[in-house]
Each structure stands twice: as C-alpha cells, then as structure tokens.
Amino acid sequence: MSDEALISSLTVAVAASPTDVPLRVHLAGLLLTAGRSAEAIGHAAVALQHDPTHPEAQLLMRRAIAPPAVPAEADAPPAGIEDRFDGLAAELADVFPPRFAAEPAAGPVGHVQPVAGDADRMFDVERVALSLADVGGMVEVKQRLELAFLAPMRNPQLRAMYGKSLRGGLLMYGPPGCGKTHLARAVAGELGAGFISLTIVDVLDMWIGSSEKSLHEVFQQARRNAPCVLFLDEIDALGGKRSKINSHGMRTVVNQLLAELDGADSDNDGVFVLAATNAPWDVDAALRRPGRLDRTLLVLPPDGPARSAILEYHLRGRPIANIDLARLVAATEHFSGADLAHVCDTAAEYAMHDSITSGEVRMIEQRDFERALGEVRSSITPWLDTARNVALFANPDGAYDELAKYLKSRKML
Template sequence: MSSDALIESLSAAIDARPDDLPLRLHLATMLLDAGRGGEAIAQVGQALARDPGNEQAQALMQRALGAAVPPPPPTPDAASAGPAPAAPAQRPAPAGAAGDDPLAAYEQELADVVPPRFARAGDEPEPVAGDHDRVYDVETATIRLADVGGMSAVKERLELAFLGPLRNPQLRKMYGKSLRGGLMLYGPPGCGKTFLARAVAGEMGAKFISLSIVDVLDMWMGNSERNLHELFQAARRNAPCVLFLDEVDALGHKRSQVSSSSMRTLGNQLLAELDGMEGSNEGVFVLAATNTPWDVDPALRRPGRLDRVVLVLPPDAEARRAILEYHLRERPIAGIDLHKVVAATEDLSGADLAHLCETAAEYAMADSVRSGEVRMIEQRDFDRALKEVRPSTRPWMSTARNVAMFANEGGVYDDLVAYLKKRKLL
C-alpha cells in the first residue's frame, strides 16, 4: 500500500476515533515523513489540545515547526537571468511585532493551517457598502393567526389596525388609511407577544425583523444610533415588513428617569425613526412588546407612533387547551383529563403551561426508571406537576394592580382595570 493510501486510511480511522492519540500521532509522523508539514501540525495540534503534556506530541510539533520551508521553484525568466541578487538584510521587527508576540509567531508558522486572527474566511464575501440585510436577520414568517389559540380580542384589534387595511387597498385609499403605524403589545411575561407578532407578519405575507436592545447598543459614541437607523432602513427596504421591537421599555425608557445621556440620545433616535424623518415608513408595521408599559416614554405612545396599545393576557381556556395539546402532541400520554388540567391552570402563562408538560413528563420518566417498566404520561403526573408549577404571572399582576389603581391617567389601562375587576383582583 502506498504511503498516500495509508495516510488516507489513517485519516478515516481518526475521524471515527478522534480521541485515539497514539493513532493521531502516528498519522502526524507519516505526514511529516511525506513532506506534508501543514497537515502534520494540524494533527499534532489536535493531540496537544487533548493532552497538553504529551512529550511525543511536543517533540513532533517542534520537528514540524523547525522543518525548513522549501524555496519556490524559479520561473523561466529568473533562470535565464542568471543568479539572483543577494536578498537585502532584514530589518529588525518593531516592538509588538511577531518577534515580541508569541501568538503572532505561531500565527505565521501555522498560516497554511489556521486562518489569521480577525480575518475573514476564504469563502466569506467582502462587505458591500449599503448592504445591511446580511447583518440583520430578515425572516419570512410561516405561522398565521390561526395558529394562535384563543386571544380573540387581540386578533380583532390587529385586524382593525393592520390586516383589514392591507387586504382592502381600494377601501384603504377611499378612507385615506395609511399603511404605516405602530402598536404596542403589553402583558405578563410568557404570554405569547413575540409569537403573536410573527403570526401577524405571516398573515400579512410580510417580512419579519426582530429588534432588541442587544442588536442596537454599542460601546462607541454614535454607533448605537447608527445601528438603530440601519435596522429601520432594512425594514424599509423589505417593505411590507413587520419590525418587532422586543422589550421596547429598554430602548425607549422614560427619559425623565434616564441618567445616561447616550440612552437619552438613543431614545430620541427611536422617536425620529418612528416619525419617518429619515425615510418613509410606508409599509413598515411597527409592533412593540413590553412587560412594563408604565416604564415606556410617553412620547412613544403619542398618535402616529405606538399609538395603539393592546393587552395580551394569560391564555384563556381555549388557548390553554391548544397550548397543552401542542406540547403533548409527540409525547406518550394516556388517560389525561385535559378539561380538568385546563380548569386548574387559569393563571398560568403559555411558558408556564410548557413547563407544566415538561414537569409531568419528568415524573413519568423518573417512575419508569425506578420501576424498570416504561409507562405513559398519566393524569397523576399532571396532578403532581400542578402542585409544583406556580404561575409566573402573579408578581406582574401585583404590580399591574398598583398601576391600575394609581397611575391610569387618561384611561390607558382601562382594559387592564376591567380584567382585574373580572378576576376580583381589584
């Protein structure tokens, strides 16, 4: 068998057994003997990553790095021109160059194997000026409002604000209804605000861009404002587009309570983008979500910006049943009384219901492990899980109660007041 064929066989064996160090070092030795130093260095590097103190690997690495690099073959023109002139004396490397930086030295030695630091991969395209869509994730939503269980009041409000005008262009033109606008969803955490925003984009056949504080903030002055502007520009280029501002209270906190000048400037930039001062927002539907609307700057809620506010409550009975069926669809279940579970989970959010199903599955699996007999998830598992899983919405309800009682200026939270009175929490 030729050495190349043997090397290929050993490489395949290494792929199957990556932790076999003797085999990997044997392959590295053969690669060195065959003059394939770069591949040998890669194999020895893998060995040293698994066993940094391996003396054989260290010796092989020194041998590989110390091997002389053969000079390039002379070109025909150079051969006919006679002997090449002596190379000029090398100037000493400045302080901080490869001679003083061990990482830079290794980088030069391993340049054929490991890409340099802070460099793009060979197949990564060069950045194109003005092309920001490759940076921001522009999605095509596939879910529809029909996939959202319950929430009939919220769906009706969305139909009135966005979907109806989009489906009826002639009526929209007659009534002078613009396709620009903003709506803020608020409510307890885990109740499906993000899922609802994706469903709106899917219903409209529009693109979807999700924006959060981490997509915008930058340590350098002015970069945060530029990032926010570029996100809005991406939405405008992809219109019709739903731009979803997640946790909008972080981006647009009350400026009277913000001590950082940079955050105040970022809030001003958000107001300018919503007004469309630097580009038309026609076809850009801004949906915002927050758990604490009372912390959002009032300027964001004035007409023409996020002027419509919709309360997204914990799922009703119909929605709870749909959520439970979704999370149980691929699990082995038997004898579960869904009606009983739905009735016992009135305060649970959608995330709580997912956790409830997970907990019931854990109990059934633990019982199967103990008994040695695999069994289905049963009602007794849900009864135990209901005693353990506590509603995550209750702390939010306590805060919302205080807001509804003492901070409902202008009737902004009338829907919340009605809900709390219905639940006898107010």
C-alpha cells in the same frame, strides 16, 4: 412498492381514517424501521390514546423511546501519524496549501485588528410560515388586531376611500410569557411580510454613535424588504422614559428611535411596527403619540381554548396516555403560555424519573400532571401586583381601563 412509497400511502390512509388503530400502528412500525423515530412516537402515542392496552403499540413506543446503543469507541490513530503528516506537508508545500491558516501578524502596540461584520451590520429578514389561525383562542385579541391593523392593510382601496392612514404602530403589553412575540410572528405570516425582531442587545454598543447607527440600519433593512413587520421586543428597555435615564447615550438612542418612527426623513411605507413590553408605564410618552406606537393592545393570559391548544402543542410527539385535557385546562386558569409549557415539562420529568428508577418505560399519565400542578404555580402574580397599582393610581387618562376591567374580573380592584 418501496418503503417510502408505502409510508406515504399509509400516511394518506391514516389521515383519512385517524381512529384506525391497527393501520396507525403498522405505519409507526415502518417509520421506526426507517429511522424516523420522532414520527413513529407521534403515531404510537395517538394509537395508545384510542387503545391504551394495545400490545403492539406499547412495544413500538418502548422501542422508539429507548436510548440508542452506545457505539464502540473508535480505534486510536496509530502513533506517529501527526509526524508523518507534518513531513508530507513540508515536502509538498509548493503544491498543496497548508492544513491550517497561519496566525495573523501582530500589529503595532495599541492597534486593534478589524473584526468581520463591524462595518455595516445586516439584520436577518425571516419569512414566517404562521398565521393567526395557528394561535389558539385569544378571540378578542385577534379581533382587535384585525380591526386596527390587519384589515386596513389588506384593503388598500377601502383604506384610501375612508382616508385611513397606516402611519403608526401597535404596542402590545401584558404579563410575561403570554404570547406577544408569537402574535407578532403570526401577524407577519398573515400579511405574507418579512419579519425582523429587534431587542436592545442588537443595537447597544459601547462606542458613541454606534447604537444609533445600528438602529438606523435595522429600519433601513426593513424598508428595503418591505412589506416587513419590525418587531421591537422589550420596548421599555429600548425606549424607556428619558426623564428616568441617567445615561446620555441611552437618551440619544431613544431620540433616534423617535426619529426612525416618525421623523421628517423616515419613509416607513410598507414597514409595520409592532412593539411588546411587560411594563408600558415605563415607555417614553413620546413613543406613544400619534404616528408612532399610538395603538395599544392588552395581551392577557390564554383563555380556555388557547390553553387547550397550548397544552396539545407541548404534548405532541410525547408518549401520553389517558390525559384528561379538560381537567388540565380548568386547573390552569391564569397560567401563562410559558407556565403551561413548564407544567408539561415537569410532568414528563416525573414519568421519565419513574421509568429510570423502575427500569420499565411507561407513558406520561394524568397522575404526573397532578403532581406537576402541585408544584408549578402561575408566574404572573408579581406582574399583577404592579399592574394593580398602575390601574389604581396612574390611570388618569383611561389608558389602562382595559387592564382595570381584567383586574376587576379577578377581584383585584
């Protein structure tokens, strides 16, 4: 049996018996020999979670994460080789093309050479292999998405019977780093639709009319590839309040966005618009009227199950031992997803530094996370301070009642 066939058979066996440490260690050794170090590290780490003192697993882990040997410096080319190439190129110029393309000829003064891609800009349509099942926790957010967005799309006959329109989009808001982009990608995967992500950088141009043209083109690209989820990230920058915008060019960009979402000539059938912002109070009110971004979803910091899933995701493939996951989840309440990733990176840095200074490679342990938690703090506090003022003084129509409820649960109102 070949090594690849044996690895495949052992992989199936390990999946059937995940707690069989000797079997998993044997598979890790074969993977390391085959040059598949990342997979070997993952299996060795799982084996050490079940048996932290297993000598062969520890040895495999040290071998897998050891730095590769530096290859010997290649010999320098013999002197004069470029001269010989130049001579041969001159002799064979009638037969072979030149080694390098010639510089473009300079045009008249003031003439600008055209750049490829300046004409009709094309925006990539991504196919996402992700679903809401891959998003840990966030049960209430998923239920809101299902009720307001996903269920009507999946059931066109019932939608027609109840007269439910698909016009309009969904605006997600909340603290930074809490997974709004991840949720948008999961919605696209859930629907089996294409995914286009758009920010102000993708459309903004110094030339008059170019920004509006780019914005129209991205909507056209979404329409051509329907069903498609068009994700407008940082919508407060792309569609900010026109009363506060001093630039005429930016005001016309907002006008173009309004026309694309709900204009007389816009046909967005099969185009599902999702937008995200940290500051919904800075979004132009016209964008939140019926037929545009008329549904709102508050995305809060991850709850306990979500934090557990995020921590496990950022620790997979890393050499860990005896990590108290429940304790980490309890200690990271009100941490954003980005904060949790930072905690994992910081703990890994402490373990790596100890390995470098002591000369002995060791696992990432609970003590490293305790040190990391002493350094990393939740990054959403400034956002909460702003949100508190909005909930107290700028909520006459009840648009931020859900936000106020969350702030009261934190005793901030």
